[in-house]
Amino acid sequence: MADLNLLHNNKGLLKLITFLKNKGERRTMRRRDFFVREGEYHAEIAYILRGSFKLFTSDYRGKEQILSFSFDHEFVACYLPPRYGCKALLSVQALEESVLLVAPLKDILSQIQIEQNGTIYVSDFVESLAFDLLRKNVSFRCEAPEERYRKLIVRIPDILNRVSMKDIASYIGVTPETLSRMRSRMLLEEK
Amino acid sequence: MADLNLLHNNKGLLKLITFLKNKGERRTMRRRDFFVREGEYHAEIAYILRGSFKLFTSDYRGKEQILSFSFDHEFVACYLPPRYGCKALLSVQALEESVLLVAPLKDILSQIQIEQNGTIYVSDFVESLAFDLLRKNVSFRCEAPEERYRKLIVRIPDILNRVSMKDIASYIGVTPETLSRMRSRMLLEEK
DNA sequence: AGAAAATATTGATTAGAATCAAGATTTTGT
DNA sequence: ACAAAATCTTGATTCTAATCAATATTTTCT
Numbered sequence: 166m167a168d169l170n171l172l173h174n175n176k177g178l179l180k181l182i183t184f185l186k187n188k189g190e191r192r193t194m195r196r197r198d199f200f201v202r203e204g205e206y207h208a209e210i211a212y213i214l215r216g217s218f219k220l221f222t223s224d225y226r227g228k229e230q231i232l233s234f235s236f237d238h239e240f241v242a243c244y245l246p247p248r249y250g251c252k253a254l255l256s257v258q259a260l261e262e263s264v265l266l267v268a269p270l271k272d273i274l275s276q277i278q279i280e281q282n283g284t285i286y287v288s289d290f291v292e293s294l295a296f297d298l299l300r301k302n303v304s305f306r307c308e309a310p311e312e313r314y315r316k317l318i319v320r321i322p323d324i325l326n327r328v329s330m331k332d333i334a335s336y337i338g339v340t341p342e343t344l345s346r347m348r349s350r351m352l353l354e355e356k
Numbered sequence: 357m358a359d360l361n362l363l364h365n366n367k368g369l370l371k372l373i374t375f376l377k378n379k380g381e382r383r384t385m386r387r388r389d390f391f392v393r394e395g396e397y398h399a400e401i402a403y404i405l406r407g408s409f410k411l412f413t414s415d416y417r418g419k420e421q422i423l424s425f426s427f428d429h430e431f432v433a434c435y436l437p438p439r440y441g442c443k444a445l446l447s448v449q450a451l452e453e454s455v456l457l458v459a460p461l462k463d464i465l466s467q468i469q470i471e472q473n474g475t476i477y478v479s480d481f482v483e484s485l486a487f488d489l490l491r492k493n494v495s496f497r498c499e500a501p502e503e504r505y506r507k508l509i510v511r512i513p514d515i516l517n518r519v520s521m522k523d524i525a526s527y528i529g530v531t532p533e534t535l536s537r538m539r540s541r542m543l544l545e546e547k
Numbered sequence: 548a549g550a551a552a553a554t555a556t557t558g559a560t561t562a563g564a565a566t567c568a569a570g571a572t573t574t575t576g577t
Numbered sequence: 578a579c580a581a582a583a584t585c586t587t588g589a590t591t592c593t594a595a596t597c598a599a600t601a602t603t604t605t606c607t
Contacts, residue, residue: 345586
């Protein structure tokens with residue numbers, strides 16, 4: 166999941182990484198390959214060794230809406246892995262040549278039972294996720310697109326080299342044309 | 357938290373209700389009273405015996421943005437109770453005369469330690485929350501305001517009697533004028 | 548019950564972003 | 578390296594929803 170870098174201190178998440186490093190299947194993906202397709206019953210979770218992904222779906226007009234990006238050293242799944250037996254709400258697609266460590270969710274859940282106190286795993290993971298989602302909600306409701314753009318490039322400076330303006334525009338909720346104009350306005354203003 | 361009704365089947369949530377019923381402080385609130393104010397270090401969680409609340413904050417223009425409603429038999433907190441020691445991102449305000457069962461978060465956390473396997477409590481709770489937040493994100497990005505309105509009144513039909521159009525408008529992300537016009541258009545169309 | 552406040556509706560106008568369109572630039576894949 | 582495709586920028590136009598404004602209706606409070 167994107168935006169969780171800071172939470173790698175987190176004990177549960179570290180255990181999850183260790184598990185994936187020991188038991189995970191190494192999977193290489195090319196640009197545009199899908200890790201998850203919306204509507205599938207996808208039950209895997211992955212750790213990104215190298216690469217980047219976008220998490221997206223379509224809006225009521227059929228236009229792609231990107232809800233999140235994920236980069237190296239982050240987890241990726243269709244946001245909430247479908248514990249509820251429901252279909253993936255989002256598609257997850259590689260933006261670059263990427264390398265993943267993948268494990269079926271059931272393996273992770275059985276690990277938890279073995280470890281007894283292992284519930285912490287999922288708890289920490291989901292808690293990070295919830296916090297991220299709350300911040301995203303607030304951001305989308307309360308910040309101007311320009312502010313979302315500024316914060317994004319502060320948080321992930323590298324994103325400008327690795328993700329297209331088209332995709333960044335979708336993420337912050339404007340058209341590519343509007344983002345382009347926004348950026349040239351910002352350039353003028355900072356002179 | 358609003359929108360979690362369906363998750364009352366959930367074992368962890370049931371335990372949490374039981375705990376609040378046994379040990380919770382009964383608190384009566386009048387219309388417009390705040391349960392949480394944005395920016396506070398608020399560390400309580402409550403179960404609503406009767407009444408309703410809105411969870412909101414201000415956008416970059418100072419306009420109130422409602423992110424959630426909570427009604428009878430639901431939990432309410434400043435969304436994520438601040439385990440991270442961070443300030444509340446949202447205010448929680450009573451819309452009606454309301455009765456709560458309130459417990460400090462630390463009591464709940466210590467309960468968990470006593471119960472050993474009790475981590476499930478928070479895990480279930482936070483998991484419900486994360487799922488709710490994901491759906492909200494997708495809804496805001498992908499559905500038209502009219503669709504959000506329709507789904508809201510299907511999910512909580514009672515809301516039309518208990519919440520002002522102004523607040524419903526904020527929740528679905530339009531001005532009160534736009535909602536009013538939307539509603540009269542919908543009335544015409546269904547004839 | 549009645550005055551005052553808040554809310555809801557409706558119309559007119561404005562503002563801002565989407566769309567449409569065309570050209571320039573960059574990237575991709577063989 | 579090259580052709581083709583995709584992306585980015587810029588301008589002109591359109592369209593939708595916000596704002597402004599005035600009135601009607603409902604709710605609140607004593």
